[in-house]
Amino acid sequence: GTVRLALVGLGWWTTERVLPAIEAVDRCETTTLVTGSRAKGERVAADVETVSRVLDYDEFHDGVGREGYDAVYVCTPNAYHLDYAETAAGLGKAVLCEKPMEATVGRAERLVDVCEEAGVELIVGYRMQTVPAVRRARELVREGVIGEPRFVTGVNSQRLLDMFADHDQWRLDPDLTGYGTSVVDLGIYHLNTARFLLDADPVAAQASMRSDHEAFDRVPDELASVLLEFEGGVHSTCVASQNAAERTYLQVVGTEGSLRLDPAYHMDTRLRLTVGDRSLDVETPDANQMVDLFDYFAEAVLTDRDPGPDGRHGLVDMRALEAIHRSAESGERVTVDS
Ligand code: NAD
Incomplete structure (x- = not known):
C-alpha cells in the first residue's frame, strides 16, 4: 500500500526537505498541499507530479478533498499544530506532527487526546x-x-x-x-x-x-x-x-x-x-533522515507496528x-x- 499525504504548512522545511524526501519513499506520496497562499501552493504543486489538490486552511478544516489523502503531516508554527491535528483526527487521518508537538503542555495533551479518541495514529517527527x-x-x-x-x-x-x-x-x-x-x-x-x-x-x-x-x-x-x-x-x-x-x-x-x-x-x-x-x-x-522518517511513518500507518x-x-x-x-x-x- 501507499500512504497518500496532505502536507500542512509550506515553509522552508516542507518545501526544501520534506517534499523531495517523500518523493524518494516508495510507500508515501504527496497528493494534497494545504497552505495560506494558494499561489504558493500552485507554484509548489507544479513541481510535484503526484499532487492533485491545493487547499486553503478553511477548505482543509471543512474536509474538502478528504478522500484524496490518508494521513496529514503538520509543519506549521508550533502553536498551530493542534488545530490541524484535531481536524485530521476528526477526518480519521493519521498524523505526523513536527517537533515540538505543540506550544504548551496543555495543548499537547489535547493533541494526544483528540488522536486517541479518534483512534488515529500519531507520530512526532523526531527524525x-x-x-x-x-x-x-x-x-x-x-x-x-x-x-x-x-x-x-x-x-x-x-x-x-x-x-x-x-x-x-x-x-x-x-x-x-x-x-x-x-x-x-x-x-x-x-x-x-x-x-x-x-x-x-x-x-x-x-x-x-x-x-x-x-x-x-x-x-x-x-x-x-x-x-x-x-x-x-x-x-x-x-x-x-x-x-x-x-x-x-x-x-x-x-x-x-x-x-x-x-x-x-x-x-x-x-x-x-x-x-x-x-x-x-x-x-x-x-541515510537521508527525512526519507527514513517518512518510511517509518508509512510502516506505522500501514502495519500497526509500535509507532515509537x-x-x-x-x-x-x-x-x-x-x-x-x-x-x-x-x-x-x-x-x-x-
Ligand atoms: P516556516 O516559518 O518556514 O514555515 C511555517 C509555515 O507555516 C509557513 O509557510 C507559514 O506560512 C505557515 N503558517 C503560518 N501561519 C499558519 C497558520 N495559522 N496555519 C498554518 N500554517 C501557517 O517554519 P518551519 O521552519 O518550516 O517550521 C515549521 C514546523 O516544523 C515547526 O514546528 C518546527 O519546529 C518544525 N521543524 C522541524 C524540523 C526538524 O528538523 N524536524 C526542522 C524545521 C522545522
Whole structure:
C-alpha cells in the first residue's frame, strides 16, 4: 500500500526537505498541499507530479478533498499544530506532527487526546530516532560497551538571525513557539536524543537563561544552559542558543568509555566510540533522515507496528520543556511532571 499525504504548512522545511524526501519513499506520496497562499501552493504543486489538490486552511478544516489523502503531516508554527491535528483526527487521518508537538503542555495533551479518541495514529517527527548512527549508539549503550552511562553533555546552536532575514519571524514569538526559542526549538534535540540513547526519562530540571540581543526581547532564552536529572541518576547538561555559531554534538559518558555524536543534529551525523585509550569512528550507512522518517511513518500507518515516538512519548518532552522554563524563571530545581 501507499500512504497518500496532505502536507500542512509550506515553509522552508516542507518545501526544501520534506517534499523531495517523500518523493524518494516508495510507500508515501504527496497528493494534497494545504497552505495560506494558494499561489504558493500552485507554484509548489507544479513541481510535484503526484499532487492533485491545493487547499486553503478553511477548505482543509471543512474536509474538502478528504478522500484524496490518508494521513496529514503538520509543519506549521508550533502553536498551530493542534488545530490541524484535531481536524485530521476528526477526518480519521493519521498524523505526523513536527517537533515540538505543540506550544504548551496543555495543548499537547489535547493533541494526544483528540488522536486517541479518534483512534488515529500519531507520530512526532523526531527524525534523530531513525538515524543509523543514533540507532547504533543506542545499541552500543544497551550492550554495555561504555559501561554504565553516568552523564550526557551536548550543545545545539545556530545563528537564527542570519537564517531568517525577518527578525520578527515566529521563532521569536513565544505565543507561537511556546515557552521560548532556543530550548523548545534546539535543546529539544538533546533532550529527546538523550532519552532515546539512555532509554530513560528526565525527572528534574534546573536551568539558567538570558536574552541580550533586542531581537530576543520577547523570549527568555537567547542562550540557555540546562541540567536534567534522568531516572537512574544519569545527569545531562546541554547548552542551546539561537544566537551563536552553528555547533551540534552530544556525548554519553559511561563508567568504561564514551560515545560522541558530532556533528549530531543536521543532515550528517557522525559517531565516535572511545573505550579506555582506544578511539574509533563507528561507520554506519549514509541515510537521508527525512526519507527514513517518512518510511517509518508509512510502516506505522500501514502495519500497526509500535509507532515509537508517539504522542505519549512527545508529551514527556513537553513536560520537561515546561519544567526547564519554570526552573529558569524561579531559580529552583523543578520536578518534571509524569
Ligand atoms: P516556516 O516559518 O518556514 O514555515 C511555517 C509555515 O507555516 C509557513 O509557510 C507559514 O506560512 C505557515 N503558517 C503560518 N501561519 C499558519 C497558520 N495559522 N496555519 C498554518 N500554517 C501557517 O517554519 P518551519 O521552519 O518550516 O517550521 C515549521 C514546523 O516544523 C515547526 O514546528 C518546527 O519546529 C518544525 N521543524 C522541524 C524540523 C526538524 O528538523 N524536524 C526542522 C524545521 C522545522
